[in-house]
Amino acid sequence: MLKLFKLLSNKRLFILLITLVLFIVVMGFSLASRSSLSWPENFLRDTTGFVQKMFYKPAGYVAGLFEDIGNLKDLSKENEQLKILAAQYARDKAQYNFIKARNDELEKNWNFTEEQKKLYKYEYHIAQVISQTTEPSNSTIVIDLGAKDGVRPNMSVISVDGLVGVISQVSNFTSTVKLMTMMDTNDPNSQPPIAATAITKEGKTFGMIESYDPKTNKLLMNKIPPGDPIAPKDVIVSSGIGGLYPRGLTIGTVESVEVGEFGLTSTAVIKPSAEFQDWKQLIVVFTEERAE
Numbered sequence: 066m067l068k069l070f071k072l073l074s075n076k077r078l079f080i081l082l083i084t085l086v087l088f089i090v091v092m093g094f095s096l097a098s099r100s101s102l103s104w105p106e107n108f109l110r111d112t113t114g115f116v117q118k119m120f121y122k123p124a125g126y127v128a129g130l131f132e133d134i135g136n137l138k139d140l141s142k143e144n145e146q147l148k149i150l151a152a153q154y155a156r157d158k159a160q161y162n163f164i165k166a167r168n169d170e171l172e173k174n175w176n177f178t179e180e181q182k183k184l185y186k187y188e189y190h191i192a193q194v195i196s197q198t199t200e201p202s203n204s205t206i207v208i209d210l211g212a213k214d215g216v217r218p219n220m221s222v223i224s225v226d227g228l229v230g231v232i233s234q235v236s237n238f239t240s241t242v243k244l245m246t247m248m249d250t251n252d253p254n255s256q257p258p259i260a261a262t263a264i265t266k267e268g269k270t271f272g273m274i275e276s277y278d279p280k281t282n283k284l285l286m287n288k289i290p291p292g293d294p295i296a297p298k299d300v301i302v303s304s305g306i307g308g309l310y311p312r313g314l315t316i317g318t319v320e321s322v323e324v325g326e327f328g329l330t331s332t333a334v335i336k337p338s339a340e341f342q343d344w345k346q347l348i349v350v351f352t353e354e355r356a357e
Contacts, residue, residue: 187311188351190214192222194344195239204341205233206242210349216240219257219309221350227315227338228303229347231256240349245284246341248277260306261286261316263299270295271304272333274316284317284335293331295322301335311352 192208210216212235220232222242233243233256249255263270272289289295299319305312317335324331 190216190349190351192240192347192349194347197343204244204246206230206244206344206347208240208242208347208349209238211236211238211240213237215351216349221303221310221314223314223348223350224339224344224346225348226340227317228259228310229339229341229344231310232349242347244341245274245337245339246277246279248275248284250275257307257309259310259316260304261301262304263295263301263319266294266299267304269293270299274301274335281334282337282341283320284337286319286333286335287330289322289331289333291329291331295319295331295333297321301333311350314350 190210192210195207195209197206198204206222206229208222216232216235218232218235222229222232228245230242230244230247232240234241243256245256247255248258250258258273258275261272261274262268270289270293272286272293272295274284274286276285276287277283278285286301297319301316301319303310303312303314303316315338317337320334320336322331322333
């Protein structure tokens with residue numbers, strides 16, 4: 066007993082002995098089969114879980130922050146790619162629309178010339194408009210066909226809608242077109258008048274288109290003989306008389322007919338079919354004697 070008291074008096078040995086006994090007890094509980102945990106195990110697990118929860122949530126937030134930053138970078142790159150694709154799409158769409166419009170225009174011109182060839186033995190050469198002058202005293206257009214293409218002065222120039230004017234000057238590679246808006250009986254430099262008739266009334270209707278009224282944007286067909294059956298809504302075309310303007314070129318539509326002061330002739334107001342718009346392409350008419 067004395068030795069036991071001496072042993073217990075040694076604090077270090079006493080603590081070691083108690084620890085060993087507790088360890089054996091805990092081991093006994095752990096190895097034994099049971100349905101529930103002991104309170105020390107519960108305490109240890111709850112404490113560990115609480116500590117892990119305290120550290121896990123902030124770590125999760127930080128990891129999520131870096132992940133979100135990475136996602137933002139990816140989204141930024143995707144947005145840049147989408148912007149590039151959108152710009153390419155807009156460019157391709159504009160190019161497609163341009164090509165489609167050009168093809169539609171060429172098809173329209175082609176169909177027009179093919180239909181005209183069935184009526185008259187003319188050749189139709191499509192020309193690109195290079196420049197246009199709209200001054201009242203000098204309404205002209207420059208096209209990219211010239212002497213090398215067989216173009217000669219006084220050849221008629223048309224659009225798919227109707228007569229536009231005549232070739233006034235020719236160089237090797239370009240030609241100048243004087244528009245019908247320049248027609249003026251008082252101007253010695255004006256283009257020659259057009260002998261005209263009405264569709265379905267050939268041989269019955271005749272007149273000379275000699276001038277253009279810039280105030281009303283209409284052509285005036287003069288020298289219409291008495292009893293002429295010309296009437297509003299008639300489509301006026303070139304008659305081919307005189308040989309300068311080929312037969313059958315559409316000029317315009319009659320809006321009104323007025324009897325002259327002495328009742329000897331009448332004057333018809335013609336709305337031009339061509340309307341003198343901002344053309345991109347025109348057609349030069351080659352007759353048999355002028356075609357090469």
